[in-house]
Amino acid sequence: MNELDVLRVFCGPDGRHGNALGVVRDGRTYPDEASRQALAAELGFSETVFVDDPERGVVDIHTPGLRLPFAGHPLVGAAWLLDLEVVNPPAGEVWARHDGEFTWITARPEWAPPRRLQRYASAAEVDALPAPPPGDGWLYAWAWEDEAAGRVRARAFPRRDDGIVEDEATGAAALLLTAELGRALNITQGRGSQILTAPGPGATIEIGGRVRFARSAGFPQSAGFA
Template identity: 85%
Template structure:
């Protein structure tokens, strides 16, 4: 006797979460979307968290496991990250934290009204190819490369002023072809160039960086809520 196929189980409801735009431009637009699950107890385990990140469809989603101590867990749709810039800036802004603790280590945060800043180390950033181009126009005209090693394409738009035009291609093959704003790559570029940068990435997101003492780099940007 042939057994009739069973209907697929409906996906579990998404846990309560906030959606933010991190590293917005000066006009408040753009920024990289971020999902923040404030109560990590509602979604336990790496597999479950990756599934939530995949359903939300953002480059990263952050799960807050202890809001008092700032303990957070960052996931892309396919991998867990020990560090990522825009999730930490976003979580620090949303929860008004002075310290955020991803797996990579302790990250201090501060808020100056318009910008939220974190202090981090470039060596915490995932590997990425930094490729300089001759002009901002050349960067803007790039096609999305095939999946592979992540590419951060950049060019000076005003070298004397430290202004950079950039685009970021994660290359993970998880459906995120281009990141609107990438804090980890900004740290790597700042460490390579050894100077403060004002980076315009994607459609118009803005990231600010400044080298500090003992290998620390400040990374800052604007954050705004998108939904809840």
């Protein structure tokens, strides 16, 4: 049976939470898009990464419902797991660095899929939000916890076409919010995940977070595996 590495990406300061990520280290075992999409749907993670070239960092990213050219937490997780300085998703070359506690990637806002970024008056309002109806559109709800310090409270609600009601930590949405606000952010998302961001040279954005190894497991398994 093939092996799957499961990571938690964008963990909180206590090492808890973070968004679950499946990494198939040998992408050759699922050689075409249909088989990869089927496995991603079976596993049920918000994203699954297939590694096609571990030395050059060539990766392929799938949600349970579609293939993505770019996604934040899969690339941070892959860079950490494979100890890479460059990751190559379909969107383009993504530089990575590791500072001991955090793994960082540098990306461009135009690579991120569209998100509706909606500001609320307080973190309490964000905490109280119900999930939007299925198919209502991708919502990234946020509020300042401490504007002077750049601290943000956020929650992310996908369209739910692929069964994901709330995304625990979304680097792509954090990327777009950072580009919109034009400043470094310290984002607490979901149940307690932490995403750090900072504008970089040439309109790039750096995204960083903690990664923890959860487990290795055989697959395929049912969607309840996530």
